[in-house]
Structure formats: structure tokens, C-alpha cells
């Protein structure tokens with residue numbers, strides 16, 4: 001089973017902005033243990049454009065997660 005990678009652990013508001021602005025289908029909104037949150041579904045699609053970071057209210061956590069899953073991620 002594939003590991004679930006939360007986009008912004010503990011702080012995601014499920015506002016869906018990352019899903020809407022990402023043109024590469026990296027995120028998805030899912031029910032994870034009864035909590036609706038954004039997950040990084042396709043990290044391999046990320047081109048490090050940084051658009052999601054600009055719209056996320058928890059941008060620092062999202063930035064950290066993206067760097068964890070996309071090793072060459074740069075803003």
C-alpha cells in the first residue's frame with residue numbers, strides 16, 4: 001500500500017487552494033482517518049513552480065512537505 005503523504009500535517013484546512021492552483025495534479029483532498037485533508041498524491045508531477053505555496057495559509061508546512069517528497073524542490 002502506498003504511503004499517504006499529508007500536504008500540511010496538523011494545519012491543513014482543506015481549503016482546496018493547492019488542488020485548484022496546481023496545474024500538475026499533485027494534490028488531492030481525501031478522508032484520512034476521518035479528517036478531510038490535502039494529500040500529496042503525485043509528487044513525481046511537481047515542477048517546483050511554487051504556485052501552491054503562494055496560496056496556502058499553512059505555506060511553511062506545505063513547503064517543508066514538498067521539499068521532503070520532491071528532493072530537488074526549489075522556490
Ligand code: SF4
Pocket residue numbers: 007008011012013014015016017018019037038055056057058059062
Ligand atoms: S492550500 Fe494548504 S490548507 Fe488549503 S488544502 Fe492545500 S495544504 Fe491544505
Ligand code: SF4
Pocket residue numbers: 021022023024025026027045046047048049050051052053
Ligand atoms: S510547486 Fe509543485 S505541487 Fe505546487 S503548484 Fe507547482 S507543480 Fe503543483
